[in-house]
Amino acid sequence: MRTKIKDILLSDKLDYEVVVKGWVRSFRNNQFIALNDGSIIDNVQVVINDNSDEALLKNIQTGAALSIEGKVIASQGKGQKVEIVATKVDILGGCDPEQFPLQAKNRPSLEYLREIAHLRFRTNVFGAVFRVRNSIAFSIHKFFNEKGFVYLHTPIVTASDAEGAGEMFRVTTLPFDNPPRKEDGTIDFSEDFFGKSTNLTVSGQLEAELAAMALGEVYTFGPTFRAENSNTARHLAEFWMVEPEVAFNDLQDNMNLAEEFMQYVIKYVLDNNKEDLAFLQERLINEEKQKPANERSEMTLLEKLNFVVENKFERITYTEAIDILLQSKPYQKKQFKYEVSWGIDLQSEHERFLVEKHFKKPVIVTDYPKDIKAFYMRLNDDGKTVAAMDILAPGIGEIVGGSQREERLEVLESRMNDMHIPLEEMYWYLDSRRFGTAPHAGFGLGFERMVLFITGMTNIRDVIPFPRTPGNAAF
């Protein structure tokens, strides 16, 4: 039976027989194999003391898959506590060194690795990133499960085009070169697979609200699609989103949930991915060595994560945020590109100032002007603002967006009319306000943005296995 390398390295046991299987990271001196099986970032050293089989030694190439039988002993050399003395070496799959790009001493860039995303799992960086990504996903389910939330699967194909969260990808089986048309020349979607026009979902929120109004506490966690032509280090066309929705919660409850949730997830990774985080922290330090000193992080990755777990997020209203910006040095020195006044949407430069310069920690901004927020957010008593909340994270920007929902039917209908959202098509959503409506609140967390924050990676394309972005759907 195969033993995982993680179990060997983290155990104090010695002098026992094992079978290990993994991939060669390097082969030194025709004698020492650094073997990795993905269970942990570190390699185990396999020692071959019999050099008589030259053909075998020749085939122990970087990247080759091996099965090793041997004995775990205290290492005879420095640099590792234990090593495996091989008694039998089988080559499961060779790896032509002339073809395989990931040689031990190569220093491939993240951009280059993105082009060979099918192979980049085999590097330390991506091994660490995807183990951490898994821990984040698992701890999200664990958090909500422990709190009694119901994990809800909302549809990926949706007929609703009123979610208002961005451009959508059309889903159709109609022939694109000659679709059926109505008399007025428009495409006849009654002939389409679902009998109507359908798209990939941009959010499961509206459906989650319906379930919350019966099950009480639900969350979604699934893929989300936006057809925007966004070319940035923090946007994907296909990404994963977590959307809790809770009946009877108000905005304060919503903020408390979001903050507790983020701290729980970070704590879980701190406790369960120590080796990966230590490696990612070193990677970040090395990357930032190439930047000017004033652009480097003030805290190391682990310091930052511990700080976020141990300190309350700053909570301010939109109106207070505008006041802070108006009194800020960059505003008074006219260093902001965009103007600041009550009613504007906060720009990246404003968010970055608040989070990275002024408060130096995650900030929850609440009560935005109603005109810059979605129709479903609850109108405040002032008639000007809505019970919205965005969590802004250092280096990432908006990581969570949420609100208390408008539960009053007349107010909701009035808001939808103002924003030209067809009420008839949304009868099913409005029914939740007609039949036993109740205050409720929820938020959406960009999963990959959370992975960015925790791993210290800087491009969102490097924290999802196969990124989909405008002009790119390889693999």
Add this chain to the structure above:
RNA sequence: UCUUCCUUAGCUCAGUUGGUUAGAGCACCUGACUGUUAAUCAGGGGGUCGCUGGUUCAAGUCCAGCAGGGAGAGCCA
């Protein structure tokens, strides 16, 4: 989509005011090597300078267009 930078060997990069046969480190190949740690040592092979067109006696170098990529912005998670 906008602004800006980049594209030279498998990878990471250098290449001066345009001027002989385009360089380095690592990787790779051959050989040596049984206590190495990104092993080391000796030798060797490897280039359509992103693509297309232009200027010039002469273009990796200058100009234009296109493609791909990075960073920033908008949109947002």
